[in-house]
Amino acid sequence: MSHLIASALTTARRILTASEPLLNCQRNASKKAGGSTRNSAGVVRPKHRGVKHKSGTYVQEGALVVLQNKLRFHPGLNVRIGHNGTLAALIPGRVLVTTEKVEPNMEHPWAQKTYGGRDIDRIYKKYFHVLPEPQHYRFKRIG
Template sequence: MAASIARVSSSLLSNFSPGLGGLISVRFAKPVRNKRKRTKGKHRKIYEHEGTFVHAGQVLAKQLGLRFYPGENVKLGRDNTLYAITDGKVLISAESLSPYPDSPLYGPVQNGLVIKKKFIHVLCPPLLGKFRLVSQI
């Protein structure tokens, strides 16, 4: 009786993995789906909104590609991050794009296509009466 059970169990195992004598191959194992690493967020967003006062060197926006273009007193970083060059208030505007002649957008704009893009500016506060001549003191 034990011999017949052993023959039946060995024949069943040999049907699943022939040639391995009852061992299941590792090659057909399923991947574990819940062990994948989750990438962290890149924190791409507008950091300073319109009307806020910023200091020089402060990050205005992080972006992938040119979603926002640099305007007055704004510098474009290596990874398309926008930085304030001077102290002032942030202004966000939609303006028509005027590309350089080596840009792929130059031809369509010259043919009459109007392309509107968002620009981020930093407007410096006006200096009123802060400086006097030495003869006026």
């Protein structure tokens, strides 16, 4: 046993007293390689849907009032509905939100799918209207 220790010491002295640099050094990784995480799959970018302008706010022409997929909110006065259900202002003015009774045409397949099996007498939905600002009447007639 002492013979093994003596040979290890002589080998160590030879390495330490060598005039040439050590070229066979190897550095090991200090951390494990990063693997995939389990909870990253299925993360989607948020779509930011919903009401963009509340009742009483001023909007410009073409401003989006509501972003929606299904017809949750209905277009009212001076509001158009886009092909994907978005509601946009047709004129500049103030937004007014009302709750009104809906009388759907039950012969339409969309109405059957949405309101089928419900009591039609008690269906209320929110309507978004854009009311124009009142103009001043300080015009001077010429001629």
